[in-house]
Amino acid sequence: MPKISVIIPVYNAAETIVRCINSLLCQTLDDMEFILVDDHGQDNSIEIVKQHIAGHTREKQFIFTETSVNSGPGVARNMGIKLAQGEYVAFCDSDDWVEPIMYATLYKQASEHNADICCCNALQEKKGKTTLLKNPKLPNGLFFVSDKQSFLVDYTSYFTTFVYKRIFLTKSGILFPAERSAEDSYFLLCCLLYAQRTAQTDQPFYHYLLQDNSLSRQVNATRYLQKLSVAKRILDDSKKHGFYDNYRHELDYIYLKKGYLMATMNYLWNVQKPQIDVINKINRTLTENVPDYTTNPYFLKQPPLRILIFLLHKMPRTATKLIPMIINIFNITV
Structure with a gap:
């Protein structure tokens, strides 16, 4: 073997x-x-x-x-x-x-x-x-x-x-x-x-x-929706198999950071003309899947992340300018 x-x-x-x-x-x-x-x-x-x-x-x-x-x-x-x-x-x-x-x-x-x-x-x-x-x-x-x-x-x-x-x-x-x-x-x-x-x-x-033409950088509607779908599956499967109760705060935060945030930043950063209805749809996934994210203890410990999420909801184009800084702070791949 x-x-x-x-x-x-x-x-x-x-x-x-x-x-x-x-x-x-x-x-x-x-x-x-x-x-x-x-x-x-x-x-x-x-x-x-x-x-x-x-x-x-x-x-x-x-x-x-x-x-x-x-x-x-x-x-x-x-x-x-x-x-x-x-x-x-x-x-x-x-x-x-x-x-x-x-x-x-x-x-x-x-x-x-x-x-x-x-x-x-x-x-x-x-x-x-x-x-x-x-x-x-x-x-x-x-x-x-x-x-x-x-x-x-x-x-x-x-x-x-x-x-x-x-x-x-x-x-x-x-x-x-x-x-x-x-x-x-x-x-x-x-x-x-x-x-x-x-x-x-x-x-x-x-x-x-990390290449500009790699799969991880090619973003279209299908890809960012798939990213959100997979992130949601993580939550669903963790509940199905009994992990969610023990790691609720951690899993919710992972959805926030590696699901919602990555999908949003990818879309805003790579699409030349982001559509407001698409942005609103992405934003809704966060409140639907993690409705109490604002009280998550890991989220509360990250003021820059809280500011970014606020801007993504209220002023997405301004938030786009902060993406490089957030990548460095949170070690996020987009």
Whole structure:
């Protein structure tokens, strides 16, 4: 059994895939497998990979499969999960790359603590600028169910910085939603809620490339509505499976910050002519799904966030100018 299965969805990645693959070939952990899921892009990404790994000592560790039609990264990752044979499962996006010791370090940490999931920090790469993305630091590198509150509120959304015990995913039934927006946040939050033991190293091993043309930056009506829909599903599923009562304040705040706020900022920042009826519709989702958000203890501790939410409701165009500052303060990806 491989120690870690790394799943890589591939879609129009010809310009970046070699750097990603090189970082995987250089891993110091020997016993691995790499599952590339072709999601039917228009370029020759998969052929580039096959030619690049030909004759490499890791060539036989590569598995290639494909979706039936272009389905989005969530569906592609789910296919990878079903094929994976590793003790742990990890994900790497085709335009990102990892440090050589990432998976060896995470596997060692996860194994020593018998953790369901284990994470590191990340480095966001954008136009030559590198920004450290830090998860909350855990005492002794480990936390249990009773320690989740602060981590849930402050974790970064980079699910690719984690390794996940495969049997944990299988037993809990956690998969990615088919939607093409916020599917990664949903997956990670479910894992955080279900995990009994979570381990961590505070080293930044994962490089996340933020591009203006990446899926995370392409916003239209469908994408922002999907983001809100997935955020609402998190609330609904947490209630269905008995997590909401224990983490109500945290989950409501996550909806506010990673659902409503991200969808609103994406729309205002990327759409040339925002429509007031669309803005009003987004605003209504907050009051409908988290009607008492103004009394949320985490919200009350964040004056800049309170000001921004007020402006988004009353003066959305003014709020748009504050987005860069809010991104830096709250570590929000838009």
